[in-house]
Each structure stands twice: as structure tokens, then as C-alpha cells.
Amino acid sequence: MTDMLQVEGLNVAFPSRDGPVRVVRDVSFTLGRERLGIVGESGSGKSQTGRAILGLTPPSGRVTAERLEFEGIDLRGAPASTWRSLRGRRMSMVMQDPKFSLNPVMTIGRQIVEAYRRRGTTTRADARAKTIDMLEAVQIRDPERVFAAYPHELSGGMGQRAMIAMMLIAEPDLLIADEPTSALDVTVQLDVLRILDDLVRSRGMGLIFISHDLRLVSSFCDRVLVMYAGRVVEEIAAKDLHAAKHPYTQGLLNCLPRIEGGQRPLKTLTRDAAWLE
Amino acid sequence: MSALVEIRDLAVTFGHGANEVRAVRGVSLDVAVGESFGIVGESGSGKSTVLRAICGLAPVASGEIRIEGETLKKPRKRAFYREVQMVFQDPYASLHPRHTVDKVLSEPLAIHGFDDAEARIERALNDVGLGKGFRFRFPHQLSGGQRQRVAIARALILEPRILLLDEPTSALDASIQAEVLNLLDALRAERGLTYLLVSHDLAVVAHMCERLLVMQHGEVVEELSREALQNRAAQAEYTKDLLIASEGFKGI
Amino acid sequence: MSEVSTREWLLSDQPSSRRQAKLGQAYRTWSQLRRNKLAMVGLGIVVVLILMAIFANLVAPFDPLRGGDLRTERLLPPSWINLMGTDDQARDIFSRIVHGSRLTLMVVAMVAIIATPIGLAVGTTAGYFGGWVDTVLMRITDIFLAFPRLILALAFVAALGPGIENAIIAIAITSWPPYARLARAETMTIRDTDYIAAIRLQGARSPRIIWGHVVPLCMSSVIVRVTLDMAGIILTAAGLGFLGLGAQPPQPEWGAMIASGRRFLIDFWWVATMPGIAIFVVSLGFNLLGDGLRDVLDPKGEK
Structure with missing residues (x-):
């Protein structure tokens, strides 16, 4: 397996009144054509890690890395033209809430067609046919209706599927999904995961799945990075998760209530200052 | 067993004419004294609307809500609020951004004319595991979990018997959720409170509640006991789907 | 308490009293405002205006109402004795401007005191209750809004008789509707x-909710709006003065001073120009301050 993405010593810092705050600290990992999960609680730096890879860190933030390469292209300080040729075509991002990522005054169809035509020259009719195909591929039953619909006319699950369709129409090699299912109902959540899973398998796409839900990630991904306070505390194969070594990973697993019942009161996490070192 | 909260054929309708949305249709339930009762459903199932209808925050189209056998009338009497209190889902939206914790907790005491406000506020903060140091903070100086503790303290300061919990932990991190659920559990045991808890998370409801109602599209799908849920002995298709979905993604 | 520990006390994450929490909040707002240079310039102008009004008797070198020798001291150009020259009654213009600041400040303060509460009360009540209460209150507001401000003020003054008090009432009556609209929009969210x-x-109950919970949140955006409107209020007052409907001679009102200097504008430019500059500087000051306050106080910028 060749690694398409190599990250070494990634740091992201934001200025504040009391000096820079390091929200991502010395994160290193590689990604092949697989499903990698990044798990952590709020403020763990998981989203900022994803954003830094796509060069979407807010302007006030400072990104440094010893190595940040995508298919041999050095992304550190890459010029805008490099980003333009990569983003949307070879690497894409799906955000948590489709409401904020889709243009509210354009129909879904037009947005996807535009995303497709940005790739290269193609006729309008061709792009339209391809878009309808894509909407079908993300299991939208009535693609013609969705094509002509505005984002606010769609339910959350539909919107998220349309969003994924838009991100995938360019057939990227790498997809970063930041909590793609958190705003969705559990039953819809599985449909979306199935689509992503299918794409990884059939197209050999690399997927970084960022989530706060350790159980969901462990059931979906091949490998899991557990982040705490900007640092990767444990990297573990999803199937070995029950044997996690780091107390934070164990704590995250044990603090969830189970349908089967069990411990009462629930175990709580005691945070250890040593984890920060 | 006498029911403390009784709901009969509750219907809630928003809007008029073409924009009419029937958010809740024919829901009935009974909650006994000291019981913890759960309502599970996905977004748009009307589960939160049931709680809001009890408080008078949603327009009841038909049906009856009784507390201790007494039918609630609109507007609610002042005594009702000393009996029933609510904790909201989003701790970032349920605290007034310009009020200190002290102000948040003293307001209900002032409304109901308590005179030992000082002692009550300190005790309420202690009860929810926040020390004196939190009393004069503003919401923006608190974390999500701390805010939810303040919201719980606010609900408990009038010493109600019934607590309505609307997704009290869904906006919190998993480890904080455990702390808040433990706190709610302990408070119920200590004070004999009656809970009506709404959640989309089957595991949370299974942990907290003895009985639960599954709702979909504003209607009751089925009523289950905790044991039935734990044994996955659901009758309705929809509940079975929810149970499968709660296991996460098992792949093909 | 030393300098450093006072600051720490103010910025403490765990205030131990109501007072400390309030002061800490105020201090944070202040230190944010202090970073905005232009706002500090605006604040400086407003503070100078206030000081000038308070200590007018000490600052002004001459009597603002009684002039000097009409034969030798009329319409003198600016000099070290008469910093801004003298007018056609041989009065020192600088002294008149200093004393005029009292009138300007009074107009501004009285309008703010009268118009802000009316606007807040009408707007929050309409927004909170909605329905027919909203319809009735907002249609009344619309009626007031439909009149051009200066014309309505003119009509009031014409009906009540010219004078600074009536000018204040007229301006206050015409300036509350925008605050009511703003407060209503905020309240509805x-x-x-x-x-x-x-x-x-x-x-x-509703009055308690409106007064204790809704008004404090609307307050900051209304304060910002009032501060930004101050410039307009000063100009309206000056305009009424210019038309002879505001302050009556010999009161040293800036607008009236311009009006009386107009006759000699070509030959003795300073008579009309000096009060004009005063109006300009003070309006600018309030605008800069309002802009800075908006950055700090406007809840939309907050997290």
C-alpha cells in the first residue's frame, strides 16, 4: 500500500492574549487508500488537523510541519494555484452541517454541475447527466427533484447526501469528512456511511473520518487516531480498540452508557496532566 | 400505582391552514411517582414538543395533561412551576448571556418570594458539584458541562418534584455526558424526583429510564420497559431499526 | 492595591462578589475599546466637550452674552486675545462656543434620556408580545417614521413656540422610532x-421578563445606535437654531451663531466658520465613539 498523504510534526497555533495557543501539537500520520478515523472531544484539535491538511486553517492560525505531502506534492506554503488545482479535484472536505456548506441561492443541480465543469471542459448536457448519476449514486431516490431543489427544500439527510455528491463528483483521491453524520438521525447516518464505505472500496479513495463518536468510528474505520488536547495519544487498529492502552482511550470507551446496561454510576474520565506531555 | 403525570390523547398543532404542522398526534402516557420515563425518537418525531406542551410552551390542540389528577389549564398557575421544571438541550442557549450564575439562580427565588436566597444558592451549587468559585461567573466563563450543571441547579432550586429533561446531554462530550448523567441519577435517588427524559440516544434512555416510549412522526410507535429494550425484545419495525442503528456501522 | 493586582482582580475567572463580576466585565469591555485608536479619539473629543461644559466659566475668557466696545471690538479677526475673533455684537466667539457646549450637551443628554427609554419600551413590548400589540405599536412608530425628521420638529416647535426646551422635546419625539424598530428586531430573536x-x-411574568431579561440584551445595540445618532441630533438642534426656532438670542447656541454669522460670511469668515468647526468636531467625535462601541458591544460580533 502506498501512502498518498504523509503528515509529520504538524502544528497549528492561534494567537491569543496570553501568547500562541497550540491547538494541534506534533501530529504525525500517514494515509493510504483506507479509512482513517480521528477521534477526540471538543477542543482536541481534530477538526483543525483536517483543515490544516486542506490549507483551510483560518488566516490568524499558524501552520507548521516537518512534512506535509500529498502524492509527492509539498503542501507547506503551497501557492494558491497549487491549492486550486488540488482542492475540489483531488482532495475534498465534507462538513458537519450541509446548511453552511451549500450555497443557499443556487439549486443543488447547478452547484454540482459547476463543481463538475470546474474539472475540465465538458458540455452542459454531459455534466447534467453525470450529476444525475452522482445523485443516484448517493442513494437519492428522486434525483430530478433534488437537482432542481434549493438547499433549504431538502431535509438534513438529503442535504448531506447532496453535499457528498458534490464533493465526490470530481472523484477526489482524498476525502476529509468532518463529523459528516453528527447532524443526522441514526437511521440516516448509516445510509451516509454506507455511501462513503462504498466509495472507498470501489474507487480506492482515501478517507479521513473525523468524529467525536469513538464507537461509530471504531465500527466504520480501519485505523483510529485518538486525539487529546491537540496531541495524538494513541494510534490503534479499529478491531483492537477494546485492548486500547492509553487511559484516555479506555476512558472514552467506558464512559458511554450501554443499552445492555452495566455499570452504574457510569465511569467518568479523570484527566491526567501527564497526557499533555 | 398512582400516576403523577398523565397525558391523554395529546395533539399539538403549529400554524394554520396550508402551513399546519401536526407535531404530536394522539400521544398518551403515564408516569408514576419517583419513576424515570423516557421518550425516544429522531428529529421531527415530536418528542421534545410533548415536554414543551406540558410546560405550556407549545399550543395544545386537543387532549389532556394531568398532574396528580388535576388537569392543567392555560395559563399555568404559579404553583405549577414549583412542581415542574425543565432542563434544556443546549447549555449554550439556555443561560442568559449577560447574567451571572448568581443572577440565574436568584431570579426564580425572587419570583417565588423565598427569603433565604443566599443559603439556597450556595446549597444548589454544591448539589450540582460546582463550588462557590462559580457563583459570580458569566456563562462565557463556563464550559459546556458546567453550564449544564448550572441549568440543572436552576431547575432544582425551586425544589420541584418533576423534572423534564430535553436531551440534557446531547450537546456535551461523551466524558462530560457521563458526569451529568451520574449527577441526574444521584439527584433522583436522593430527592425522589420524577423524570421525563427525551433523547435520541437509546443507550442514554436505557441507562436512565425504567420505561420508555418510542415516537415517530408525532405518533407513538410503542411503549417498552427497560428490560424489554435490553433484551432487544422490540415489537415494532421502527424500534428494531433504531436498535440496529445504535450498534454503529458493521459493514457489509 | 497595586496596579498589577487590581488588574488581576478585575480579570479573575472566579469573581467572589457581584461587584467584582460586574466590574470585571466592564473592564474587559473597556480594554477592548481601548485598543481601537479612532474610538479613543472620539471618546477624547466627547470628554473634552463634557469638561468644557462643566468648567465653561473657567475656560471662557470673556462673558458670552455681553460684548465689548461696539465701536472698536466688533468683528475682530482671530488673535491671541480673541482666539476665534469677535462677532457683530463685539462678543468673543471662543467664549460663546465654550458656553454653547453646555447647550449642545444638554440637547444631546435630554434627547438620549427621553428618546431611548421610549424606544426601548415600545420596541421590546411590541417584539415580545407580537400579535395585535405589535401591530398597533409598530403602526404608531411607522407614523412617526413617515415624517421627515426636521419637518416634524419644525411643526412641533411652530406649535409649541420657539425655544431650546421645545426644540429638545421636538427632537426627542422624532428620534425614538428607529430605536423602537431596532429593539423590536432584537427582541424577536x-x-x-x-x-x-x-x-x-x-x-x-411578562414585565419582569421584558425588563430584566430582554432589555439588557437590546441595550447595547440601542446605546450604539444612540451614540451614532448624536451627530444627527446635534445637527438637527443646530439646524433649528439656524432657522431661529431653537435657542433664542442671545443664547450662544452653535447653529444660531452660524445663522447670525452668515451675513458677514464673505468679509468676516470666522464668525460663521468657528461654530461650524465646533459642530463638525463634536459630531465626528460621537460618530467615532459610536463606531468603536459597536465593535465592542454589538452582540452579533460576540461568540
């Missing part, structure tokens, strides 16, 4: 939040 639902569930 606040009304449906969980924290208002929560206080309703504690059994609070």
Missing part, C-alpha cells in the same frame, strides 16, 4: 430562545 423559555418556566 431573543423571545424564542431557551433562556427566555427557562425564565418563563420559573413563573416570571
